[in-house]
Amino acid sequence: MQDISYKLDNFEGPMDLLLHLIGKRKLSIWDIPILELVDQYLEYVGQMQVENMELASDFIEMAARLIYIKTVSLLPVHEEADELSMQLRGELSEFSDCKKVAEMLSKRTQGFDYFCRPPQQIEPDQSYTRIHEPVEIYQAYISAAGKGRRKLPPPVESFKSIISKKIVSVASRISYLFAELAVKERLNFKAVFMSSTSRSEMVATFLAMLTLIKQRKIRIRGRGDATEILAVKDETQVI
Amino acid sequence: MMGIDDMRSAAEAILFACGDAIETERIAQALGVDSPTAEKVLKSLSDKLDENGSGLCVLKLGNMHQLCARTQYAEVIRDVLETKKNTPLSPAAFEVLAVVAYNQPVTKAFIEQIRGVDCSGVLATLSQRGLIQEMGRLDLPGRPLIYGTTPEFLRCFCLSSLADLPELPDRQKGEDSGDVQLSFSSLVAEETD
Amino acid sequence: MMGIDDMRSAAEAILFACGDAIETERIAQALGVDSPTAEKVLKSLSDKLDENGSGLCVLKLGNMHQLCARTQYAEVIRDVLETKKNTPLSPAAFEVLAVVAYNQPVTKAFIEQIRGVDCSGVLATLSQRGLIQEMGRLDLPGRPLIYGTTPEFLRCFCLSSLADLPELPDRQKGEDSGDVQLSFSSLVAEETD
Numbered sequence: 001m002q003d004i005s006y007k008l009d010n011f012e013g014p015m016d017l018l019l020h021l022i023g024k025r026k027l028s029i030w031d032i033p034i035l036e037l038v039d040q041y042l043e044y045v046g047q048m049q050v051e052n053m054e055l056a057s058d059f060i061e062m063a064a065r066l067i068y069i070k071t072v073s074l075l076p077v078h079e080e081a082d083e084l085s086m087q088l089r090g091e092l093s094e095f096s097d098c099k100k101v102a103e104m105l106s107k108r109t110q111g112f113d114y115f116c117r118p119p120q121q122i123e124p125d126q127s128y129t130r131i132h133e134p135v136e137i138y139q140a141y142i143s144a145a146g147k148g149r150r151k152l153p154p155p156v157e158s159f160k161s162i163i164s165k166k167i168v169s170v171a172s173r174i175s176y177l178f179a180e181l182a183v184k185e186r187l188n189f190k191a192v193f194m195s196s197t198s199r200s201e202m203v204a205t206f207l208a209m210l211t212l213i214k215q216r217k218i219r220i221r222g223r224g225d226a227t228e229i230l231a232v233k234d235e236t237q238v239i
Numbered sequence: 240m241m242g243i244d245d246m247r248s249a250a251e252a253i254l255f256a257c258g259d260a261i262e263t264e265r266i267a268q269a270l271g272v273d274s275p276t277a278e279k280v281l282k283s284l285s286d287k288l289d290e291n292g293s294g295l296c297v298l299k300l301g302n303m304h305q306l307c308a309r310t311q312y313a314e315v316i317r318d319v320l321e322t323k324k325n326t327p328l329s330p331a332a333f334e335v336l337a338v339v340a341y342n343q344p345v346t347k348a349f350i351e352q353i354r355g356v357d358c359s360g361v362l363a364t365l366s367q368r369g370l371i372q373e374m375g376r377l378d379l380p381g382r383p384l385i386y387g388t389t390p391e392f393l394r395c396f397c398l399s400s401l402a403d404l405p406e407l408p409d410r411q412k413g414e415d416s417g418d419v420q421l422s423f424s425s426l427v428a429e430e431t432d
Numbered sequence: 433m434m435g436i437d438d439m440r441s442a443a444e445a446i447l448f449a450c451g452d453a454i455e456t457e458r459i460a461q462a463l464g465v466d467s468p469t470a471e472k473v474l475k476s477l478s479d480k481l482d483e484n485g486s487g488l489c490v491l492k493l494g495n496m497h498q499l500c501a502r503t504q505y506a507e508v509i510r511d512v513l514e515t516k517k518n519t520p521l522s523p524a525a526f527e528v529l530a531v532v533a534y535n536q537p538v539t540k541a542f543i544e545q546i547r548g549v550d551c552s553g554v555l556a557t558l559s560q561r562g563l564i565q566e567m568g569r570l571d572l573p574g575r576p577l578i579y580g581t582t583p584e585f586l587r588c589f590c591l592s593s594l595a596d597l598p599e600l601p602d603r604q605k606g607e608d609s610g611d612v613q614l615s616f617s618s619l620v621a622e623e624t625d
Contacts (some may be wrong), residue, residue, distance in 0.1 A: 244485055244610070247485075247487075248485055248486060248487035248502070248505070249487060249505050249508050250485030250487070251488060251501075252487030252488065252501035252502060252505035252508070252509060253487075253501075253508060253509055253512050255448075255487065255488055255499075255501050256501050256509040256512075256513065257512065257513065258451075261512065264510065265515055268511075268512075268515065269508045269509075269512045269515075269605055270508070281579065287484070291480070291484055292437055292440075293441060293444060294440075294441035294442060294443070294444030294445030294446075295444060295445065295448055304611075308444075308445035308446075308448050308449050309441070309445060310444050312441070312445035312446070312584060315442050315445070315446060315462045315463070316445055316446055316449045318462045319446050319449075319450065319454070319458055319459070319462045320449065320450065320462075328503075359548070363549065363550050365551050366549065366550045366553075367552065369553075369584075372524075372553075373523075373524045373549060375522075375523045375524075376523065384547075384549060385546070389467055409483045426621070
């Protein structure tokens, strides 16, 4: 495809890209051969992957849907494919309408120039005069939190255990490993972790090791329980 | 009871003091007349302001009215208030606004279904700018919020009511486009499936 | 340069949009004339408003001017502005109020996190109506304002103290209760699903 000069960022989402592809054919949404559209879309998205662009999940999701449409259209009976294509055309038509309306709206923004004024400061007494049952406030709270989907916020106490836990830094474990290696030449891999007092410390220790290996300051030798950590004295030792 | 001239002046004073758009009904109550009469008074005020070449004008926004400075003075006003020109909305914001305007009240899910992308950020911006507002919740699982446009929306797009929205673009229709009608009822039907 | 009529209308628009009193000098600058001319324009505006029997008038306050509603309409204005008193709270306002009531003191960010939508407008309304109030600021980056309920709130909901708020479904117990289950572990479990 020679004209992949657009980056995906130019498209707000998969629907946008599909409309663009349709627009290039100068055919209406209802006339364009759906399989051709599918192929073009997939080619486009595939090309983006080749160029190592990060694809938003929306684009991948649409690709999966299009592949499914393509697959079912290969079946001897086309019913499902026709139905799915029709649905896609319908959605594209809706989206296309939406874009047209947005375009119209964006051309009639003169009204943004009407200046109004803040309400007069005679401070009328607007205090609320109605009386409600206490249960109404309860119901509003349940409603605010949404039934089912959105959970109420966790109470503060549930964060305490997280906050009170000491976070062990990777740097501190690096200096620990150095100090130990300076004295002992070699360390038992497992033993280093056995001495950890928390999960955070274990993670930090492991990250410290990875860092040091990458910097060629230590290496790991052996397997199983006998695995050892050795200090690298001279860089040439590392193979 | 006040004469028409006095009512007109009173209506002007009320609109001025309120600042925001105000229900015609509330003006009628304050003037001690019925809504159609209040409507007439406001129309006469609007005509009078035009006739006198006033710097102000009356806008009808749905069942509300608002007193505003005429747009031709926007530039000098900005000068004095030292405000910048309103940043125009992003194309995405116009799209979301379009869906809300033509299908209200709508859920976020409906908007996202049409546009195929997340729109939480855009919705927040639009409600902060006073163009859309929450209209309650839908009685469906998850109790989703529903959104509609505000009187500000009408003002900003020079509409006197939602019925004034430009017609939807003509679709080059396929044989049966019955099901692609942009309508909220179809969404509800779908969600309750 | 503008003609006198146009300047008069522009001055009216400026005074209107400013709300407060404004230095004559600033109006002169915006109109591109000297102060004495601006003074004349404002005088002419004042005369014209009187002559037309407008509900508004120009007040001269030292070296400033202000557009005001005529005092004779103060009564009807108060009437209209206070009809708000008895309009019931919107569902959105109820929800925000509930979140504040059960979690006070809370920040705006906290409320928005629960409800998933901007709530600046609702917070303003609730404090205007005397149901919530600012309780200071949180000692966090940005020093966000925190809100709590007022004694007025207790009265409106027939509560003698906050301790009388209806109890929420038990937050600690794990026995499912699906919708209002609250422990942090369940939240995490859900998010990693």
